Amino acid sequence: MSWLIWRQHRQQALFGAATLALIALLLLLTGLHMHSVFQRSGLGRCLTSRHPDCGNLQTAFESRFATLRQLVPFFMALPALLGLFWGAPLIGRELEQGTHLFVWTQGVTRLRWLSSKLAALLALTLLLTISYTLLISWWLGPLDRSTGDRFRPGIFDQQGLVPVAYAVFALALGIAAGAVLKKTMPAMAATLVGFVGLRLIVASVVRKHFVSPVKKSYVPLPGVDTSHPGAWVFSQKTVDGSGHTVAPFTVGSVCRATKSSTQASLDHCVRAHGFLNTDVFQPASRYWLFQGIEAALFSALALALLALAVWWVRRRLA
């Protein structure tokens, strides 16, 4: 089987490897530069020492690499390509061209044929996507540390564990669609729609409910840090004593710091007006938990789709 797999899929494999090599080159060249700027500018040291005032350095760094970062969302399409060009034709093209009748009547059972192919494609997919994910996670590192928003949808999706799970899911979706639809092009279309659709739904609707968010209420005393670095913030709201929502800067303008005011008098002012902040967010500490849950979700779906493909080939195509 291994000779057949190589002979049939070498073009796809080489194309995948070439794409990865190209991306790797791009990421390495820009990434090395970005890492060196990150250290040389002193931003890395500033952030490591938890210095409260790295703001200027951060702004300079982030604006310098803003354009580059905008390129990265294009990479989100990569897993879909695996599903389209590796997954969909795997069974779909055989059925479309009738070659399944040729290859399934050789001395190898169709179950062995399919399991060998699945194993090879999955291994290659894992190899490529794990390499890619390690690279892109390294690449994004300085930006993540500077902006502190790796939990944000769109950035969360590009690193950690999830890209590998997305790729395996896209591959499985393509394979199952090819088996069920029996044609390559419709299977590719279904894979694209299914992959993009599910990714959008999970990212925009499902993900935020993986774990109930933290709701934190506190008095916005001057000097209290209201930011949640690295967290995924859903809402931040300030209310006054009568329960009306006010703009966050209202607190500062009502209880204005003057020459005569002291910390105690400002605190008193804020408390006297009854200002209260309520923040709803997923804390930064849950980043890897969320990565794990989302990766598990897509992996489980991938397994279900692969099981469907195997069942379909064994039972329904008989």
Place this chain on the structure above:
Amino acid sequence: MTGLNVLELRGLGKRYGDQWALRDCTLALPAGRVVGLVGPNGAGKTTLLQLAVGMLAPSAGEIALFGRDPREAKSVLPRIGFVAQDSPLYRTFSVADTLTLCRLLNARFDEAWARDRLGKLRIPLERKVGELSGGQRAQVALAVALGKRPEFLVLDEPVASLDPLARREFLTALMDAVAEDGISVVLSSHLLADVEHSCDYLILLMAAEVRLDGDLDDLLAAHRLLVGPRKRATAGGGIAAVVRESHSDRQSTLLVRIDGPILDPAWLVHEVDLEELVLAYMVEQHEPRLRSLPRLEANG
């Protein structure tokens, strides 16, 4: 009985949705024969062949190949050769790649023999399958199917896409190979000349059902064409059943199944050829068989 029959079907049926592609099919194919499966397009030939090699699962009835379920792939696959309709092969593979594939995927595959055979047919091994002519591709498919040294060879419309010369070459090559090894063959075709040329056993499928089956010579011997003055056909006097009758103003022509010498001297008795026989059975379906036969017998 099982020892002598390579393939046995009992009440076999295959349904797609509420449409029967094959219905209530009961047959026993003796080993060592070349069976021609004929019938119009959509009669269920492909379905029957794919059921026979375990590529499809029956919806009803039973099927036994070498006395076992053809879908027991592990034991059945090494013993069969199958060429599906249009001889599907990987078009991007060279002929040599195709041979390599078959060698690696089959425990015993006579690659030397297949190479030799393709060499004799002057088919270039380094050529891509997609660049071969239809006839050459069919020959490659046959060569790799035979290279498996199968006991049972199934060919679905193997010559449909070939010109008459290539068709004759293909069938001759097939006959030679079969004579060499004494394997059992089923081939489907909608061209009766092909079947007459190469087969010694006939199955006629009509509208998902078996209309006629048996040894070709026996079938021909059991039917006669009767020509005589216009009159109604009746069973009896050597006529077992009237398969088809046509009447002009003065003359009647009957194709009948006989059970003895034709006694009525009014009939001019001719032997039938395969085409007359098959066409008669193909036309007769307009009148349901089960209703017409008892009526004729009652008249006799």
